Amino acid sequence: MLTERQLLILRAIIDDYIQTAQPVGSRTLSKRDDLSFSSATIRNDMADLEDMGLIEKPHTSAGRIPSEVGYRYYVDHLVEKRIIDERETFRLEERLKESAKESELLIRQAADLLSDLTNYTTVALGPNSQMEKLARVDFMPIDERRGVVLIVTDQGHVEHRTVVFESRVAPDIIEETIRLLNDRLVGTPLGQLKIRIGEEVAKLQLAQRQQYDNMMQLIQSTVGIQTPSSLYLGGKKNIFNQPEFQTIDTLRPFLEWIDEQERLTHWLESLPNREIYVSIGSENGIVALQNCSVITSDYTLDGKTFGTIAMIGPTRMNYRHGVQMMGQIIEALRRTKLEE
Amino acid sequence: MLTERQLLILRAIIDDYIQTAQPVGSRTLSKRDDLSFSSATIRNDMADLEDMGLIEKPHTSAGRIPSEVGYRYYVDHLVEKRIIDERETFRLEERLKESAKESELLIRQAADLLSDLTNYTTVALGPNSQMEKLARVDFMPIDERRGVVLIVTDQGHVEHRTVVFESRVAPDIIEETIRLLNDRLVGTPLGQLKIRIGEEVAKLQLAQRQQYDNMMQLIQSTVGIQTPSSLYLGGKKNIFNQPEFQTIDTLRPFLEWIDEQERLTHWLESLPNREIYVSIGSENGIVALQNCSVITSDYTLDGKTFGTIAMIGPTRMNYRHGVQMMGQIIEALRRTKLEE
DNA sequence: TACTAGCACTCATAATTAACGAGTGCTAAT
DNA sequence: ATTAGCACTCGTTAATTATGAGTGCTAGTA
Numbered sequence: 001m002l003t004e005r006q007l008l009i010l011r012a013i014i015d016d017y018i019q020t021a022q023p024v025g026s027r028t029l030s031k032r033d034d035l036s037f038s039s040a041t042i043r044n045d046m047a048d049l050e051d052m053g054l055i056e057k058p059h060t061s062a063g064r065i066p067s068e069v070g071y072r073y074y075v076d077h078l079v080e081k082r083i084i085d086e087r088e089t090f091r092l093e094e095r096l097k098e099s100a101k102e103s104e105l106l107i108r109q110a111a112d113l114l115s116d117l118t119n120y121t122t123v124a125l126g127p128n129s130q131m132e133k134l135a136r137v138d139f140m141p142i143d144e145r146r147g148v149v150l151i152v153t154d155q156g157h158v159e160h161r162t163v164v165f166e167s168r169v170a171p172d173i174i175e176e177t178i179r180l181l182n183d184r185l186v187g188t189p190l191g192q193l194k195i196r197i198g199e200e201v202a203k204l205q206l207a208q209r210q211q212y213d214n215m216m217q218l219i220q221s222t223v224g225i226q227t228p229s230s231l232y233l234g235g236k237k238n239i240f241n242q243p244e245f246q247t248i249d250t251l252r253p254f255l256e257w258i259d260e261q262e263r264l265t266h267w268l269e270s271l272p273n274r275e276i277y278v279s280i281g282s283e284n285g286i287v288a289l290q291n292c293s294v295i296t297s298d299y300t301l302d303g304k305t306f307g308t309i310a311m312i313g314p315t316r317m318n319y320r321h322g323v324q325m326m327g328q329i330i331e332a333l334r335r336t337k338l339e340e
Numbered sequence: 341m342l343t344e345r346q347l348l349i350l351r352a353i354i355d356d357y358i359q360t361a362q363p364v365g366s367r368t369l370s371k372r373d374d375l376s377f378s379s380a381t382i383r384n385d386m387a388d389l390e391d392m393g394l395i396e397k398p399h400t401s402a403g404r405i406p407s408e409v410g411y412r413y414y415v416d417h418l419v420e421k422r423i424i425d426e427r428e429t430f431r432l433e434e435r436l437k438e439s440a441k442e443s444e445l446l447i448r449q450a451a452d453l454l455s456d457l458t459n460y461t462t463v464a465l466g467p468n469s470q471m472e473k474l475a476r477v478d479f480m481p482i483d484e485r486r487g488v489v490l491i492v493t494d495q496g497h498v499e500h501r502t503v504v505f506e507s508r509v510a511p512d513i514i515e516e517t518i519r520l521l522n523d524r525l526v527g528t529p530l531g532q533l534k535i536r537i538g539e540e541v542a543k544l545q546l547a548q549r550q551q552y553d554n555m556m557q558l559i560q561s562t563v564g565i566q567t568p569s570s571l572y573l574g575g576k577k578n579i580f581n582q583p584e585f586q587t588i589d590t591l592r593p594f595l596e597w598i599d600e601q602e603r604l605t606h607w608l609e610s611l612p613n614r615e616i617y618v619s620i621g622s623e624n625g626i627v628a629l630q631n632c633s634v635i636t637s638d639y640t641l642d643g644k645t646f647g648t649i650a651m652i653g654p655t656r657m658n659y660r661h662g663v664q665m666m667g668q669i670i671e672a673l674r675r676t677k678l679e680e
Numbered sequence: 681t682a683c684t685a686g687c688a689c690t691c692a693t694a695a696t697t698a699a700c701g702a703g704t705g706c707t708a709a710t
Numbered sequence: 711a712t713t714a715g716c717a718c719t720c721g722t723t724a725a726t727t728a729t730g731a732g733t734g735c736t737a738g739t740a
Contacts, residue, residue, distance in 0.1 A: 025703050038713045043704070061703050061720045138480050140490060148498050150480060150488060158488050160500050236599060240592050251588065252580050255595070259576060365732050378684045383733070401691045401732050684739075689732105696727075703719085710713075 002052075006045050007078075008035060010054055013046075014066045014074050018318050021243045023063035068281040071293070071315065075278050079320045082276075082327050092332035100338055103127070106301070108232045110309060110329055115235025117325045120313035121258065125268040126230030127306050129157060130191030137181045137222055144168050149222045153190065163221040169214045177215045180204075181222055193223040229265050230307075233258065244291060244314045257288035258312075268308045271296050276326055281315040293317050299330040302337040342392075346385045347418075348375060350394055353386075354406045354414050358658050361583045363403035408621040411633070411655065415618050419660045422616075422667050432672035440678055443467070446641070448572045450649060450669055455575025457665045460653035461598065465608040466570030467646050469497060470531030477521045477562055484508050489562045493530065503561040509554045517555045520544075521562055533563040569605050570647075573598065584631060584654045597628035598652075608648045611636050616666055621655040633657050639670040642677040 002010070012035055016024045026039040026046060035042065046064055049055045054070035057063070066074070092113060099109035103126055111124040132153035141147040145168060150160045184200045185193060197219060236258065245251045258264065267286070271277070276297045282290045289312070296310040309330070311322055342350070352375055356364045366379040366386060375382065386404055389395045394410035397403070406414070432453060439449035443466055451464040472493035481487040485508060490500045524540045525533060537559060576598065585591045598604065607626070611617070616637045622630045629652065636650040649670070651662055 023703090027703075039703095040705095040713055040715090041711085044712090047705080057704085059720065060705095061701090061718090063703065136482070140478050140480065142476070142492055142496070142498075146496065148490060148492070150490070150500070152482055152488070156482070156486065156502065158482075158500055158502055160490070160498055162496065162498055237592075237596050240588065240596075246588055248580065248586050248588075248591065251591070252577075256577050256580075363732090367732075379732095380684055380686090380734095381682085384683090387734080397733085399691060400734095401689090401730090403732065682740090684737100686737090687735090689734085691733105692729105692731095694727100694729080696725100698723100698725080700721105700723080702721095705718085706716090708713100708715085710711105 002049075003045075005037070006049055009042060009045050010049055010066075010070060011074065011078055013049075013055055013064055014070065017065055018316055021316060023058055023065050025063035028063070066316075068283070068315065071280045071319070075280065075319050075323075079323050081323055083324060084327065084331055085324075089328050089332050089335075092328055093335055096332055096336045100336060103301070103306075103338060104230050104232075106333075106336070106338070107230055107307065108234070110299075110333060111232045111234030113234075114309065114311060114325060114329050115238060117329075118311060118313070118318070118322055119235070119238050119241065120311050120317065120322065121236055121238050122234040122309065122311050123258075123264060123268060124232045124234070124309045125265060125307045126232075127155065128269065129153065129155075129227035129229070131189055132157060132227075134185050134188050134190060134193065136186065137178055139174055139178050139218070141171070141174070147174070149218065149225065151190075151222065151225055157227070159225050159227055161221055161225045163218055165214050165217055167214065169211065173211045173215060174218065177218050181219065185223075190227055197223050231261055231265050231268075242314050244316065250291065253288035254292070257286070268296075268310060271308060271310075273298050276323060276330075278319060278323065291315050293319070295319075295322050295326050297326050297330050299333045301333055303334070306333075342389075343385075345377070346389055349382060349385050350389055350406075350410060351414065351418055353389075353395055353404055354410065357405055358656055361656060363398055363405050365403035368403070406656075408623070408655065411620045411659070415620065415659050415663075419663050421663055423664060424667065424671055425664075429668050429672050429675075432668055433675055436672055436676045440676060443641070443646075443678060444570050446673075446676070446678070447570055447647065448574070450639075450673060451572045451574030453574075454649065454651060454665060454669050455578060457669075458651060458653070458658070458662055459575070459578050459581065460651050460657065460662065461576055461578050462574040462649065462651050463598075463604060463608060464572045464574070464649045465605060465647045466572075467495065468609065469493065469495075469567035469569070471529055472497060472567075474525050474528050474530060474533065476526065477518055479514055479518050479558070481511070481514070487514070489558065489565070491530075491562065491565055497567070499565050499567055501561055501565045503558055505554050505557055507554065509551060513551045513555060514558065517558050521559065525563075530567055537563050571601055571605050571608075582654050584656065590631065593628035594632070597626070608636075608650060611648060611650075613638050616663060616670075618659060618663065631655050633659070635659075635662050635666050637666055637670050639673045641673055643674070646673075 009029065012029055012032060013024045026042040029035050029042050030037060030039040046055065050064065053067055054073055055064040056067045058065060095113060096106060096109055099105040107124045107126050111122045115122040132155045134151060135154045136152040138150045139147055140150065145165045147163055148160050149163055150158060152158050185196060188196045239245050239254060245254060274297065276295065279294045281293060284294055291314060292312050293315050294310055294312050296308060298305065298308050300306055311326060313322065349369065352369055352372060353364045366382040369375050369382050370377060370379040386395065390404065393407055394413055395404040396407045398405060435453055436446060436449055439445040447464045447466050451462045455462040472495045474491060475494045476492040478490045479487055480490065485505045487503055488500050489503055490498060492498050525536060528536045579585050579594060585594060616635065619634045621633060624634055631654060632652050633655050634650055634652050636648060638645065638648050640646055651666060653662065
């Protein structure tokens with residue numbers, strides 16, 4: 001159990017260290033207005049805090065820095081989540097509205113806003129389109145041997161793909177195939193189209209059909225349509241300003257990791273569904289991020305669950321500000337409606 | 341005028357420096373098999389080369405390093421362009437074929453191959469779709485108030501966009517508008533759609549029409565379709581292995597510059613149209629790339645002019661290998677046909 | 681004349697040492 | 711329970727010294 005004063009000291013150490021990135025000494029602390037004790041008294045308490053594992057010293061004659069356990073305590077006990085500053089939220093809403101025409105834009109804007117607000121790097125992931133259901137398939141001929149397949153999802157997303165046939169295709173064959181696809185696949189989540197069509201085709205014994213090759217080509221093209229995951233990175237260059245990332249050895253793993261879109265997407269998707277979650281230092285289990293903390297949150301848009309947004313900074317990040325800004329932005333997003 | 345031996349020495353210095361990134365001394369050179377002169381003799385020639393501005397010394401007691409003028413001489417006189425190794429080119433063709441289904445993929449693959457081959461960073465730009473001409477506009481309804489506009493270009497590119505109308509739209513109004521767009525805009529380069537439609541709409545005096553708002557909405561959506569420039573970056577992390585980019589001060593400008601897609605695209609587009617062009621050090625005029633050299637080339641695909649590809653490395657780059665690999669890849673691309 | 685051996689000189693780099701000072705832990709006094 | 715005082719630690723910085731790779735120049739040789 002921490003005494004009142006120890007709590008004050010812990011808090012002061014972390015606040016100070018967050019700002020300066022330098023170990024904090026007892027004398028520095030005793031000069032603060034909110035700590036009217038002598039440096040010796042503070043030293044005693046610091047020794048206790050160190051015994052409890054909340055702070056540590058880089059070496060004998062340096063001040064103390066918070067340990068991961070210390071940050072954890074700080075975040076759990078001393079950071080208030082969900083304090084909404086109405087004026088600020090309103091301002092964010094206004095900025096978001098400018099981009100409310102397309103969800104892509106909105107995601108970018110949210111990520112950019114959050115990184116501007118905090119000076120950390122942000123990653124935002126849009127809705128997982130693999131879960132959206134097929135609402136409609138259509139086809140539009142370009143010339144005798146080419147055309148465009150279109151798919152529309154229940155969320156109103158559209159994707160297309162050009163198909164090139166081996167030979168000339170009769171319009172009625174195309175029409176029939178499209179009808180078939182609509183009959184059999186509407187309502188199927190995009191992620192399962194390929195599996196689903198296997199079953200259906202097997203049932204139908206299409207092999208006997210005229211123009212089997214062309215039909216199959218059309219079908220394969222349709223189920224092979226890629227829905228790009230809408231991932232957006234904001235404020236990547238902020239990392240260059242962090243004192244703990246001033247050497248190649250620390251910078252390189254971070255940059256290489258963040259540039260790997262695929263992995264980043266999987267990571268975001270694998271995060272537990274929560275409102276605002278803080279992962280401190282090595283807690284995240286990613287080697288490249290062992291000196292980083294991450295604040296993540298799922299967000300909703302116009303009430304509907306939409307995606308995930310994350311903020312990545314050094315372990316010595318400003319948790320209070322970060323958590324608050326994250327709260328603001330997801331609240332602003334919640335209140336924003338897509339224009340459609 | 342350079343003597344035979346001075347040429348040999350210049351070449352040896354550059355070859356050596358390219359490999360080691362260390363200033364080259366006279367004794368080191370005299371130990372080479374192809375330079376059977378005493379170090380003193382070499383020193384004399386080095387002094388001459390320095391007077392001519394081809395090499396320089398970082399400080400009195402170091403060896404020599406090539407100057408930008410020296411590299412220029414080397415590239416212009418000692419690097420053979422267009423030496424095609426048929427077997428290697430064939431191998432590249434094979435690898436490219438795997439991705440010949442879509443031009444996007446092909447561009448990625450070409451950039452990746454080139455960066456794997458050279459260990460430098462590559463940037464590839466696809467065709468400038470602003471120059472492609474509109475071949476066709478079409479519309480597909482989703483529900484009463486929404487639908488998808490499609491445009492097809494003369495190169496077979498397809499783009500789409502969702503349109504949301506203010507109110508219910510009669511199918512014949514849509515049909516008419518689409519017909520109008522096709523009549524008036526087919527053949528117009530995508531980059532000029534907006535200007536063009538202004539003129540046409542003015543002529544037509546649509547204002548009197550029923551459902552004017554919805555028609556305009558459809559028209560605006562169509563001409564507002566963005567054609568994403570297909571830019572692809574390969575081997576970005578190669579830069580981390582270059583000894584001249586081991587400090588934040590050199591690394592940061594490079595990474596910040598390369599991450600700015602927009603600027604990168606403009607830069608590539610602004611390059612002079614040539615087959616293989618080498619820009620050495622500060623020649624490129626870009627501050628962030630003042631210590632980089634760039635090998636650029638336009639490339640053709642299946643005979644048609646297609647885009648630009650660039651290779652970026654430190655000024656101390658392996659020009660011979662770089663130029664040769666660039667030659668191979670554009671030759672391989674020239675021989676590749678898109679599957680359509 | 682063209683080349684080479686030899687030598688004094690230069691200067692970045694690495695290693696060593698010394699001075700500094702921020703910070704600590706402990707003890708004794710209040 | 712708190713604080714003043716003091717000896718001690720140890721990372722950082724500056725100053726000093728060696729080291730050696732490389733140079734330019736001169737004088738000698740083929």
